[in-house]
Amino acid sequence: MFSACQKEEIMLYEDDPGIYFTLPTYSYSFTENAGAQTKTIYLPVKLSGSIKDYDRVFDIEAVYDDKTTVTNAIFEIKQGVVPKNSFDGSVAVVLKRNTTVDTSIVNLNVKLIGSNELKPQMAKTLQVSWTGKIIQPVNWNWLRYYFGTPFSTGWYTFILREAGVSSLPYSGTLSKTDPVTWWMSSGQLIAYALKVKEALIKYNALHPGDELKHNDGTYVGQIVTMPAF
Amino acid sequence: MKKLLLYISVFISIITTSCLKDLTNMDLIEVDPIIIDTSGVAPSFIVYQLDSMKINLSITHGSSNLSSLKYKWTMNAYGGYEHIVGTTKDLMYKITEAPSTTSYMLIFTVTDTLTNLKAFFSWYVTVNAIFGEGLIVADTKDGINSDLNLIMANNFNSAKADSIPKIFYELYSVNNGSKINGLVKSLAFMNYNNVKYVTILTNNSILKIDPISYKLKLKDNELFILPPAAINPGMVQSIQLTNQHEYIVNNGKIHHRFGQNVLYGYTYLFDQTDYICEKVCGLQQPSGPAGNLYDEKNNRFLLLPSMTSSSNPLVAYPIVDNSVPTPAFDPKNMGDKTCLNLEEGQNKRIVAVMKTRDLPQYYVYQIIGTNPVNGKMGYSVHDISNNTDIAQSKFYTGSTAENVLFYATDTKIYSSTLLVDGTNVTNLRYTVANGEKITGMKMHIRNGTMFLPSLTAPDDYSQRRSFASANRLVVISTYNETSKTGKIITIPIETLGVGGLVIDPAYMRTFSGFGKITAFNFQGA
Incomplete structure (x- = not known):
């Protein structure tokens, strides 16, 4: 009888927030700024789950598969952020320019790594392309x-x-x-x-x-x- | 038993006491009433911001001394607004309340400080912007630079019932520190949800000013989303009655802005062929096409796209349909003619005064401005080449209330009835005073009132009739070269249908004190 009265904690919904890319590709042409040697682009991500009242960070990494045609000498990946109270976040990638970029289209595949608080979901990869030509x-x-x-x-x-x-x-x-x-x-x-x-x-x-x-x-x-x- | 007797005696004494007549509230002192005498004071007021408001009242307080009275004047409004504007018996207050279409309540409270007795009186007070409804007048005193003036009078201001006009001179230079460089050729007021601007065009500049302060806000390229190839202004027209929008002709092309968008969009395009426009006419309350323009390059009229669109192209008139009833003309093919004036006429028709380019041939074309848009849009043609003094005509206007064209030479105004059978009857309606020349003419189309003679006692001004002045009041500007002075003269249409301007000067109004007037137009609320 006493055991029947034992207090049982109520199961609450636990959020399992994640992020995903909103675009499959992102392209940039240095024709937009002919004199520039670098360009920082911001790859957009969307939050799946609840917003928080503080910024949450996440990471992405380069995937050196057969679709990636660059080395890390001509790009630099920054840490991504989903700002507080927002469902939209982004991760900066610095694109650099050299002769190859000016004369062809180079590609970089990236993958969402996420973080302790933000798990990669659904669209986890994205291809970045950049060039000095019109695209x-x-x-x-x-x-x-x-x-x-x-x-x-x-x-x-x-x-x-x-x-x-x-x-x-x-x-x-x-x-x-x-x-x-x-x-x-x-x-x-x-x-x-x-x-x-x-x-x-x-x-x-x-x-x-x-x-x-x-x-x-x-x-x-x-x-x-x-x-x- | 003794106890019982005691209880009974106590009870009787209580009963007896309670039945005593209470005379304490009859020991009153009669207080003299406070009486506010408002005789001679208007029951409500319409004032302008920064106006001085004076109210003198007579207060009586029986035989008591007035020195015990305390006064308070407050301006009150919905939402708990209360502003103490006076603490003396008579009010002398410079209005600082924000202009509002909702009246304020002016409350006068008198309090007897000895008895706390109060008396009240209240008035509705409508506060208008200091530069409210009126007629904006652009003038020049040196023939090089311009200034703006504002006439606030009952002809142009529905709230202004009194006959004393309020004229603000040199508003632009006073508020901007310098005059407008160049001569103003066209101007228009537009208000959309209290986003108000007056657009001013000179030969080489476009200015936008705030009609509340008359300060310059934007100029030339700043007025366009994309700067046009050149600033070469033609004319500006605002549509104020519905879906407020504005058309501006610049460098032969039409630009448009709608609603709260302050900037003009890119020029209206026309597929396949280019166009050159000098005159445009948007309808004030379109129920079909938004209006049209005349293409001087290709001698044709083109339809304006939807009034809310800045991106749709101009539209060609449909191929003429000459089946019965045969249209009067083909708007797509006007021959070698130039457009002298384009204005809204009766039943949303667009009235075009046209002239053969190298010949003294004058015509009035009317184009149907309502749906359906088909091959029968050419409504009527009137050859006015033989009208008196038409070759000397310089200004044209008309009313949406009648099928009549007014044209003016330097000194005379004629009316020309546009009869259905294609004929017209011309009458001289007005001649300016000796030494004066007409410098502009326009039908007033917005708020205001005017007077006409009584039908039964036309010579008795006290029995005059009041009418709304919109589409019933011809406004002209005149200039006396000798005295270097300009005037605005308003002439009501007494007989609608034939353009019968009132003859009795008592019903015309003259506003003077200007230089040479080069443009004028209404300013709305």
């Missing part, structure tokens, strides 16, 4: 609403030249963790897109029968069109 920017998933889904280096070169900029740093998602890099507003992007659209109209009017076409990639040979936005 599809990591925020094309946002730019495509204004410039069209098909990407080619010729079209992107046209966009940057006619907009008069070296990049269009607008991203509705990346700006959450790196607002310094992704500072452009949607209003500014629309204005640039209209400027490019105006230039495209003029180009095509001056080249009847030889309208601007995608010069490489999946859509090579297809006439460039811009959506209504």
Whole structure:
């Protein structure tokens, strides 16, 4: 009877917080800042679990598999942070530049290690690519609403030249963790897109029968069109 | 038994005592009432920020001495706001309350310090911004630089019932330390959720000022999300009645801003072919297209995109449909004509005054401005080439309340009825005083009131009728070269339908004290 009355602790839910990459790839081109020798990018992660009222750190590491084409001489991985009271975190990677970078696209696979407080979950790997050449920017998933889904280096070169900029740093998602890099507003992007659209109209009017076409990639040979936005 | 008798006697004594008449509360001293005499004082007030408010009252306190009275004036508002604004019998207060569409309650409390007896009286007080509704007048005194002035009068201000105008002169230079470089050619006020700006255009500059302080806030490239290729301003128009937005013509292109966006977006594009615009007309309450513009390069009208869009392109008018009922003209193909004036007319039609470029041929084209947008948008054409003095015409305007065009030469205003059969009847309606020249003309389209003669006793001004002045009041500016003075003159339309301007000068109003007026427009609340 006495044993039947023994106090039993109530089982409480215990959070098992984790983090995961929100992107499978992250690309950067030094054409965005021609004079720079390094660039610090911030790979975004998302928290699975409860927020805390203090910063939590985590680590990532390079994976030297057949997809990684660089040595640690041209990159530097920093410790990641999920800030207090936030579901979004990031980890900084310093990308460096050399002749190989300027003439090709180099790749680095990274893997989430996590920490005692943050376990890697789901999307644990991400491929970073960087180059001194024009490549599809990591925020094309946002730019495509204004410039069209098909990407080619010729079209992107046209966009940057006619907009008069070296990049269009607008991203509705990346700006959450790196607002310094992704500072452009949607209003500014629309204005640039209209400027490019105006230039495209003029180009095509001056080249009847030889309208601007995608010069490489999946859509090579297809006439460039811009959506209504 | 003895105890019982004792209890009975005690009980009787208690009963007896309790039945004694209590006379203590009848020992009263009659207190003299405090009477606040408000005769001659308005029941409510409409004031402007920084106005001085004076109220003189008569207080009586029976035969008692007034020296025992204490006074308190407070301005009160919803949410517990209470501001003591006076402690003497008469109020003399410089209004510092924030302008608000909700009235304050001014409460006067008199307290007898000897008896604590109180008396109250209250008034509703509406506080308007010091630079409130009115007419902004841009003028120049040296022919090189400009200044801004504000006329706050009942013609342009619905809250201002009195007939004494309040005119603020040289507001721009007083508040910015210098005049506007250049001559103002166009200006517009816009208010969206209390984000207010006045846009000022000179030949080579665009300024945005705060109409509360008249201080310069932004200039030229700062006004655009992307700086345009050149600052070459044309005109500015604000749409104030619905979904407040603004169009500006710069360097032959249209830019737009909507709502609380202060900056103009990139120029409106038109697919395939370029355009050059000098005149644009947004409809104040569109129920279809937002308005249109005239493309001087390709001699055609183009439709403005949705009023809330800064990114959609201009739209071509549909291919003309000449089936019965045949449209009057094809907005896509206007021939070798330039647009002199583009303005909203009756039933949301857009009225375009056009001239053949190298010939003295003048026309009025009206384009349907409502849905459906089809090949029958050309509503009417009036050839006004033979109208009196049309070749000397410089200014044009019209009302949405009638199908009439007003045109003005240097000295005269004519009305021209735009009859359905394509004919028109022209009448001289107004001639300026000797030595004066008209420098501008515009229909007032916003708040305010005006008076017209009584129908039964037109010569008796006391029996005048009051009307809203929107689309009923022609505003002109004049200049006397000899005296170097400019005026604003307002002339009500007495007979709608024929452009019958009032003849009796008692119903016109003149506001003077300006230099040469180069532009004017309403300032809203």
